[in-house]
Amino acid sequence: MKAVVLTEYGGPEVLRAAEMPEPQISANEVLVRVRACALNHLDLWLRRGLPTQPLEFPHILGSDIAGEIAQIGPSVTNVRVGDKVLLAPGISCGQCEQCIAGNDNFCKSYTLFGSAVQGGYAEFVKSPAVNAVLIPGALTFEQAAAVPLVFLTAWHMLLTRARLRPSEEVLVIGASSGVGSAAIQIAKAVGARVIAASSSEAKLARAKELGADDVVPSRGEFAREVKRLTGGRGVDVVFEHVGQTTWEQSIYSLARGGRLVTCGATTGFDGKLNIGYIFARHLSILGSFMGAKSELFAVLELFKRGLLRPVIDCVLPLERVAEAHQRLENHEQFGKIVLSVA
Numbered sequence: 001m002k003a004v005v006l007t008e009y010g011g012p013e014v015l016r017a018a019e020m021p022e023p024q025i026s027a028n029e030v031l032v033r034v035r036a037c038a039l040n041h042l043d044l045w046l047r048r049g050l051p052t053q054p055l056e057f058p059h060i061l062g063s064d065i066a067g068e069i070a071q072i073g074p075s076v077t078n079v080r081v082g083d084k085v086l087l088a089p090g091i092s093c094g095q096c097e098q099c100i101a102g103n104d105n106f107c108k109s110y111t112l113f114g115s116a117v118q119g120g121y122a123e124f125v126k127s128p129a130v131n132a133v134l135i136p137g138a139l140t141f142e143q144a145a146a147v148p149l150v151f152l153t154a155w156h157m158l159l160t161r162a163r164l165r166p167s168e169e170v171l172v173i174g175a176s177s178g179v180g181s182a183a184i185q186i187a188k189a190v191g192a193r194v195i196a197a198s199s200s201e202a203k204l205a206r207a208k209e210l211g212a213d214d215v216v217p218s219r220g221e222f223a224r225e226v227k228r229l230t231g232g233r234g235v236d237v238v239f240e241h242v243g244q245t246t247w248e249q250s251i252y253s254l255a256r257g258g259r260l261v262t263c264g265a266t267t268g269f270d271g272k273l274n275i276g277y278i279f280a281r282h283l284s285i286l287g288s289f290m291g292a293k294s295e296l297f298a299v300l301e302l303f304k305r306g307l308l309r310p311v312i313d314c315v316l317p318l319e320r321v322a323e324a325h326q327r328l329e330n331h332e333q334f335g336k337i338v339l340s341v342a
């Protein structure tokens, strides 16, 4: 099959077209003919090389996959050949205490497509049957690929970890990213007031179109502006994933008793923290990684009802993957960059 593989770590130039053997499935697996695969920051980290996650070369990236079921194992009953599906990005053992409790993203062997297993930058990918979910409504393959990872992550952060309520105010940092544009919509869908922060005026205008009630440029001491927009109070929840450059101002943007929830640090991992400020103001800092498979069903239900929509920056053919990586690396995008696989 046609694929884009990594055979070494490096810049976008190390992404090379190659012929790879078609994956062989076992009894509980399905073979998916990939039609679209969305990019995530994880792809960039893995391409550059993560000390904690060494790859086996040749490696195929890509965590957000949509396509058609091409083949099913003899034990598979949830999908049929020809079904249009998206794949839940997280793979877990399905047998441990956490998996049985429904916290599959807490599983010790949890991984993502394109990380410890081969991903979607290819004509075919194999998947556990439990990861295959029918594409809801009238979503195209490109739109469906733009949904799973970011909406699942944002849902888990805002609703499960931070327990956002309709009466509350939330500050979404990095509003132009895939996860930021998902967070704005989810927070609005539950009735919260949303302040979106981003680096450029053009991106802030797009955030408003998505439903943000107010916007702030995410530079300098932006917490002052957040305080002004909330009558001096600060926000109940800060949605963080940018890290080092925004961290301190994100914490100063919180109201008393506020919660900061974070799923990433695209600008670096060393955030400054005033411990006195944390305890004196009753603040909580919550870590979050991905979400449970069951939460993806909740997300897709809101897509069916038209309350959420995928945000696509651009669709490029798989052959132009290096350009796609460069665009994400330069933070030029608003929403998801999607690769189409012909």
Ligand SMILES: [Zn+2]
Residues within 6 Å of the ligand: 092, 093, 094, 095, 096, 097, 098, 099, 104, 107, 108, 109
């Ligand atoms: Zn498990």
